[in-house]
Amino acid sequence: MKRGNPWLWSAAVLVYAFLYIPLIIVVLYSFNDSRLNAEWVGFTLFWYKALFNNTEMLLAARNSLIIALCASFCATLLGTMSGLAIHRYKLRVLPVLVFTPVAMPEILLGVSILLFFLQVLNFTLGMVSIIIAHTTFCIGFVAIIVRARLQGMDESIFEAARDLGASPWQTFRLVTLPLIMPAVVAGALMSFTLSIDDFVITFFTKGVGEPILPIQIYTMIKVAVTPEVNAISTLLMLLTLVMIIIAARLESNASSEESTKPGKTVK
């Protein structure tokens, strides 16, 4: 490397330390035998046991899981459609509606959906309003991933399918869908993690009913901090990590499959 600038390297190491030390501390203290997150006393699994005996927390985890599954299913379906539509047709309105919720501060989406549910639908807030709110902002992320994959593909494949007499539905089912599948799965995993982690929008659309995981964590942080928060944090990080690894595997499998295909032009 010609420009192995030591200044750049030390700056980079500092930034990585800044990014990782806080998370490492959270994980370490989840095994700490002390109520205070101040100094290391000794190793324990007590906080994990406490967590698994906390019925409220388990219920919250279950609810969040249901919400994330429903929201990521809806968002994947609608987001894949949006990605296809935006890529294939010259549309004006749909791209704006799909991408704006991704770009704007979450609090605005939360507030508007809260008002809409309470005023217009006269509907009590709860799991359904959270699922709808999460779907609204996840559609954009799925659409971005699906569109990026479509942009990298050779349009002539679809033309060939049509020339060979495939109907639009057959072209979609037999050609397009298998090709964009990795992006669809990656989008689904991404919306799942976004949904299960989302705090701001959930906070506004949750109502007063069922406990939800991020809200439960928020309450613990605000009211009484115990290393139980660290334990649930560590488990959530593990879950996200697994999701990312799966998504990365799918992505790299898909791209290596393509590069081994003979005659594939790389653009």
Next chain:
Amino acid sequence: MIKSEMKEKQLARLLVSAPPLLFLIVFFVAPSLIMILTSFRFPGEFGGLAPVTPPSDKAIGEYGFTSDAYQFFFSDFIYTEIFLKSFAVAFGTTLICLILAYPLAVLIARSRKHLRNLMVLLVILPFASNFLIRIYAWMIILGPESALSHFVNTVLAAFGIAPVTLLFSPFAVLVGMVYVHLPFMVLPLYTNLEKHDPSLLDAAQDLGANAWQRFWRVTWPLSLPGVFSGSALVFIPVLGMFAVPDILGGTGDILIGNLIKDQFLGTRDWPFGSALSIMLTLAVLSVAGLTTWFARSASGQRAT
């Protein structure tokens, strides 16, 4: 034959674009319009909204539409001050993120390909952990009993300065904001820097430019579109953030987001909360418009 094919194509187009369009019109456009309408209503007696038409002829109170919420905002300077403070925090966060992210982005862009992907992944990875957890981590680090607090106060004591509390302060808010938004700055910067032609720097060096000149006259101007898009990606979410000041800030560290949150979940003044949200939207739109304009003129300059 041709006609039925056209019809089929039309049908396909309708089938893929109509469902998301419909969903977003109902659950994104309509709620936004409702929010605008709400900002022109009267607050209800017990929170929520007063009805548009009075329930009976003798009903007391205010009904219909009004611009009270907006007038209320300008009636007390404290609200303008909170807006200005939010802009200041957003600006500070953006600047710190830029200073931290730039060297890293340069390094990643100049690294070999497989190392590059790993370094990018390492930037994104912490971002994938729960948002609240990342804020909570700083509660531990800045807490009064933490090693950092002890260290800082020992150093300050050596200079005869009274001990400070790091947590629940504007400093903690800024640290939390930077921590949560840093990846948004690194990624667009890296994407831009990666496209630079290294031979430009070689040419500059051959022409006798020193390291600083090579950066300031070549790399920096070329990276401006990346700088602007990264800045917008940090500035905009910080402007509406309420969780960081809520958890890491003190009682005085209130930003627009906290003010809006209180109108809906605290004092329940929906019209005022909606008016604040509209003003935040306008602020966001103007920031987005400005950065797009700057980024365009920056890349236009390069072309001439």
